Amino acid sequence: MSLLKIENIVKTFHAHTPDAHQALNHLSLTVEAGDFITLVGGNGAGKSTLLNAIAGTFTVDEGIIYLHNEDITYLDETSRASHIARVFQEPRQGTAPRMTVAENLALAQHRGEKRRFRRSITATDRQKFSEALETFNLDLENRLDAEIGLLSGGQRQAISLLMATLKQPELLLLDEHTAALDPRTDKQILSLSDQIIREQNLTGIMITHNLQDAIDYGNRMLVLHQGQLVREFSGAEKKALTPTDLYTYLEEVQS
Numbered sequence: 001m002s003l004l005k006i007e008n009i010v011k012t013f014h015a016h017t018p019d020a021h022q023a024l025n026h027l028s029l030t031v032e033a034g035d036f037i038t039l040v041g042g043n044g045a046g047k048s049t050l051l052n053a054i055a056g057t058f059t060v061d062e063g064i065i066y067l068h069n070e071d072i073t074y075l076d077e078t079s080r081a082s083h084i085a086r087v088f089q090e091p092r093q094g095t096a097p098r099m100t101v102a103e104n105l106a107l108a109q110h111r112g113e114k115r116r117f118r119r120s121i122t123a124t125d126r127q128k129f130s131e132a133l134e135t136f137n138l139d140l141e142n143r144l145d146a147e148i149g150l151l152s153g154g155q156r157q158a159i160s161l162l163m164a165t166l167k168q169p170e171l172l173l174l175d176e177h178t179a180a181l182d183p184r185t186d187k188q189i190l191s192l193s194d195q196i197i198r199e200q201n202l203t204g205i206m207i208t209h210n211l212q213d214a215i216d217y218g219n220r221m222l223v224l225h226q227g228q229l230v231r232e233f234s235g236a237e238k239k240a241l242t243p244t245d246l247y248t249y250l251e252e253v254q255s
């Protein structure tokens with residue numbers, strides 16, 4: 001049984017207006033548990049729209065989305081959040097900047113639950129958060145009481161990653177999550193993501209414009225163009241590619 005099955009989904013923005021744009025065009029995809037997929041394609045190809053469709057940011061116009069054989073097509077984003085976690089490009093997205101690291105992590109710990117009141121953070125919670133942060137080697141374990149907004153972009157992205165994976169999501173969506181970071185921090189957060197995915201045996205889909213990263217990470221690579229998946233590279237096929245090969249291929253697709 002596959003973890004995620006997408007059948008023939010369509011999403012048109014501004015439908016029935018002169019600005020109508022079909023961002024997803026009868027797209028189908030099957031994701032097996034344990035897959036780590038890199039997703040590439042030119043600007044506007046529909047990559048973020050695909051992740052939005054999976055996360056439930058909107059309902060697709062046509063098609064069906066199954067998670068573990070359960071039809072989730074009409075399930076809202078909050079209900080999907082206990083299964084599907086996401087890290088965005090912008091470190092501020094997905095965290096509450098005026099709240100502390102510990103408060104943000106406590107919220108993440110209850111992701112997908114209908115919250116009626118604020119739960120207090122216990123000593124056990126703090127211990128758990130600080131142990132998890134210690135493994136990051138980013139000096140974050142002693143910053144539990146710092147406001148997230150005061151941390152560096154890299155530190156915030158590390159927290160976002162921990163928030164997304166604290167409850168072991170079934171599916172982790174990474175939407176160019178290192179693109180706004182400096183090259184050193186980019187590498188650090190990327191290898192941390194890879195490590196978490198492996199250690200927790202998660203299933204992941206990562207959008208990236210860095211062709212070397214698309215080749216280096218994951219066991220499958222998908223190419224999206226004009227809302228359709230136009231090519232899949234298996235792990236072995238992608239390892240045989242150079243970034244120049246991939247660049248040339250993407251140029252051909254877009255021409």
Ligand SMILES: Nc1ncnc2c1ncn2[C@@H]1O[C@H](COP(=O)(O)OP(=O)(O)OP(=O)(O)O)[C@@H](O)[C@H]1O
Binds near residue numbers: 013042043045046050
């Ligand atoms: N909320 C929206 N409203 C209107 N149009 C949208 C919306 N979201 C995406 N689009 C359009 O859908 C198309 C696909 O956008 P999407 O962001 O999915 O592309 P992408 O492949 O992620 O691009 P990039 O690499 O530039 O981030 C684009 O033409 C975009 O303008």
